Amino acid sequence: MTFRIGPRTSQIIAYTFLLACTIIVIAILLFIIGFIFKNGFGKLSWNFLTENTKAMGKEGGIFPSIIGTLLVTFVAIIIAAPLGIGSALYLTEYTKGGWIRRIISFGADCLAGVPSIIFGLFGFIFFVITLKLGWSILSGGLTLAVMILPTIIRTSEEAIKAVPRAYREISYSLGVGKIDTIIRIVLPTAFPGIATGIILGIGRAVSETAAVIFTAGSSLNIPTSLLSSTRTLAVHFYILAREGISMPNAYGTATVLIIIILLINFIAYRLMHRFIARYY
Amino acid sequence: MKEKVSEKFLLIISFSAIVSLLLITIFIFAQGFPLIFKAGLKNFFSTHWAPTKGHFGIVSMIIGSLFVTLGALIVGVPLGLACAVFLAEFSPPTIQKVLKPIIELLAGIPSVVYGFIGIVILVPLVRNLFGGSGFSVLTSALVLGIMILPTIVSISYDSLVAVPQTYREGSYALGATKWQTVLMVLFPSARSGIIAAIILGMGRAIGETMAVIMIAGNALKIPHSILDPVRTITSTIALELGYSSGDHRLALFACGSILFIIIIILNIIAIRIGNRE
Numbered sequence: 001m002t003f004r005i006g007p008r009t010s011q012i013i014a015y016t017f018l019l020a021c022t023i024i025v026i027a028i029l030l031f032i033i034g035f036i037f038k039n040g041f042g043k044l045s046w047n048f049l050t051e052n053t054k055a056m057g058k059e060g061g062i063f064p065s066i067i068g069t070l071l072v073t074f075v076a077i078i079i080a081a082p083l084g085i086g087s088a089l090y091l092t093e094y095t096k097g098g099w100i101r102r103i104i105s106f107g108a109d110c111l112a113g114v115p116s117i118i119f120g121l122f123g124f125i126f127f128v129i130t131l132k133l134g135w136s137i138l139s140g141g142l143t144l145a146v147m148i149l150p151t152i153i154r155t156s157e158e159a160i161k162a163v164p165r166a167y168r169e170i171s172y173s174l175g176v177g178k179i180d181t182i183i184r185i186v187l188p189t190a191f192p193g194i195a196t197g198i199i200l201g202i203g204r205a206v207s208e209t210a211a212v213i214f215t216a217g218s219s220l221n222i223p224t225s226l227l228s229s230t231r232t233l234a235v236h237f238y239i240l241a242r243e244g245i246s247m248p249n250a251y252g253t254a255t256v257l258i259i260i261i262l263l264i265n266f267i268a269y270r271l272m273h274r275f276i277a278r279y280y
Numbered sequence: 281m282k283e284k285v286s287e288k289f290l291l292i293i294s295f296s297a298i299v300s301l302l303l304i305t306i307f308i309f310a311q312g313f314p315l316i317f318k319a320g321l322k323n324f325f326s327t328h329w330a331p332t333k334g335h336f337g338i339v340s341m342i343i344g345s346l347f348v349t350l351g352a353l354i355v356g357v358p359l360g361l362a363c364a365v366f367l368a369e370f371s372p373p374t375i376q377k378v379l380k381p382i383i384e385l386l387a388g389i390p391s392v393v394y395g396f397i398g399i400v401i402l403v404p405l406v407r408n409l410f411g412g413s414g415f416s417v418l419t420s421a422l423v424l425g426i427m428i429l430p431t432i433v434s435i436s437y438d439s440l441v442a443v444p445q446t447y448r449e450g451s452y453a454l455g456a457t458k459w460q461t462v463l464m465v466l467f468p469s470a471r472s473g474i475i476a477a478i479i480l481g482m483g484r485a486i487g488e489t490m491a492v493i494m495i496a497g498n499a500l501k502i503p504h505s506i507l508d509p510v511r512t513i514t515s516t517i518a519l520e521l522g523y524s525s526g527d528h529r530l531a532l533f534a535c536g537s538i539l540f541i542i543i544i545i546l547n548i549i550a551i552r553i554g555n556r557e
Contacts (some may be wrong), residue, residue, distance in 0.1 A: 007456075007457045007459075007460055008457065010457070010459055010460075011457040011458060011460075014459040014462075015370060015458075017362065018362045018363075018365055018366035018370055019366060019370070021358070021359050021362035021363055021366065022362065022363045022366045022367070022371075022379070024359065025359060025360075025363050025383060025386075025433075026379065026382060026383075026448075028384060028426055029382060029383070029389075031391065032389060032394075032397055033389075035330070035374075035397065035401070036393065036397075042492065046403065064404050072349070082293070083293055083296040084296075086289075086290050086293030086294060086296075087290075087293055087296060087297060088295040089294075090290040090291055090293065090294035093290075094290060094291070096289055100291075100294075102353055103295075104294050104295065104297065104298060105299055106298065107297035107298025107299075107300070107301050108298075109547065109551050110301055110319060110544060110547045110548075110551070111297050111300060111301050113480060113484075113543060113546070113547040114301075114487070114540070114543060114547075115483070115484070115486070115487020115488065115489065115514065115539070115543060116391075116487070116489065117306065117487065117489040117514045117517055117518055117536070117539070118308065118487070118536060118539065118540055118543070119304075119519065120517075120518070120521075121308055121521070121532070121533060121536045122303070122304045122307055122308060124521065125307050125308070125311055125533070126303065126307050127511055130307070146300045146304075149296060149300065150297060153297060158429050177282065177283055178286075178287075179282060179283055179286040179287075196528055199317060203388050206390075207388065207389070207391070207392075207393075208390070209390065209391065209392050209490045210391075210489040210490050210514075210518055213518075213522075214518075214521055214522070214546075234390050234392055237390075237392055237393075237396070238392045238395075238490060241392070241395070241396045241494070242493070242494055244412030250396070254393055254396060257390055257393065258389070258393065261385075261388045261389060261390070262385070264388065265381065265385050265388050269354065269381045271516070273496045280513040
C-alpha cells in the first residue's frame, strides 16, 4: 500500500518549508550583523576612528585604514565611473544589437563573474610589477576599477534604458543633436540610477580584500602620495582577525565596515526606488 | 563632426570591459602556462605541492576546491531556491519589497566578515558537535553556502517572476494548487534561469578566497571526511603570493590560470543558458 499525501496537505507542507527557509536566511543575516554590532559597538569612539594604529593594530585606532579605504575607493570610482557610464551609453544609445553589442555585453558579464583573487593576481602582475606602480593606492584603485566596472556598466545601462523614448524625441525635434541630447537630457534623467551603480561599486570596493591586499599592500603609514602603499579597512580587519592581533579591535573594525555597507545599501536602495517610481 | 567624434569616443570606452578581460587572460596565462609546460603535466597534475623544490602538483587543491564548492551548493541551492520561490510565489508584494533588499544585503557583507563569523562561531560549533579541529570542509561549505545565497535567490527569483502570469492561471484553472503549479509549471519554465543561478553560485564558491582561508584549515592533503581540513586553489594563491618568488610565484599564476579557465567556462555556460530564455 502506498501512502499518498493529498495536494492540499503537500501545499501546506511546502508552504511551511519555504517559509522556514526564508526565515532561516533572514535570521542568518540579522545574526551576522547583530553579532558584530554586539561585540564591536562598544569599541567605537571618536578616538578609535581618528587615532593612528599602534602596535600593528593591538592598540590605537583605525585612522590610516580609513584614509586608505577612501583613497583606494576614490581612485577606483574616478576610473571606473566614466568607463562604465560611457560603455552603458554606447550600448543603449548607439548599438542596435549585432556583434559589437554582443562582445561588449559578453565582456561585462564575464568580468562580473571573475573572482577577486584573480583580480588580485592580475593587478599584482600588471599594475604592481609590469607598470612598476608598486604596492600603492594607484595599483589598488586601478585593480578595483576593473573589478567594479561591470557593476557600473550594468546598472547604468538599466538606468539609461529606463529614460522614456519621448524625452529623446522631443529633444531631437527641437534640433538638438544626439550627443547633446545624451548630455543634457538622457544623463541627467538617468542620474539616480547611474548613481546607484556607482554606490554599489563603492560598496564592492570597500568590502574587497583579496584584490587589494596584493596591489595596495598593507602599510599602516598615512599615505603621502598615490604611490604610497596603504591598508584598507577590510584588509586591516582580515589581518587583525586572522593573526589574532586584537579581537576587540577586530570587532570594532568590522562594525565600522558593516555600518558603511549598511549605509551604502540603504542609499542605493532609496535612490533606485525613487528612480523606479518615477520611470517604470 | 562632433557627433562622429563622440560616437567613436564612446565606442572606444565601451571596449574597456572586454579589453580588461583580455588583459587579465593574457597576463595570467603568460605567467602560468610556461611553468605548466616546463614542469610537465605529470608534475602539475600530481598531489605533491612543494613549489620551492620543483614539485607543482595541484590535484589536492583542485579536489579541495571541488569538495568545498559541492558542499556550498548542497547548503546554498535548496535554501536559496526555497527563498526565491517563497518570495516570488507565496508572499505579497509588500513583503517582497522588504525581503529582497535584505537578502541582497547579504551580498554586500565583506567576505572577511563571513570568514570571521566562521572562525568565532562555526569552527568551535563544529569542533564541539562533531570533533576534529573545526577547520574543515563542513565549516567552509556552510559559510560558502550562505555566501552564494544572494546570487541564487536573486537570479532564480527574477526568472520565476518572468514566467508569464497566464501559465499560472492556466494551471490554477485546471485545479492545481499553488505548490503543484510551482513544481510542474514554474520550475520547468524558469529552468534555464535557475540553472544559470546555480552555475553562477558555483563560480562564486570556487572563487571565494578570504573566507575560505580563515576557516578551511588549509592542510595540503586530500580530505577523507567532511571534518578534515582542506586547502583550495584560491587559498593557496592568497596564502603564498606574498612571499613567493621565481618558479614558486609562476606556479601560483598557474593555479590562477586553472581557476580562471574553470570560471570562464562556468560563465560562458551561464550566459548561454541565460540568453536562451
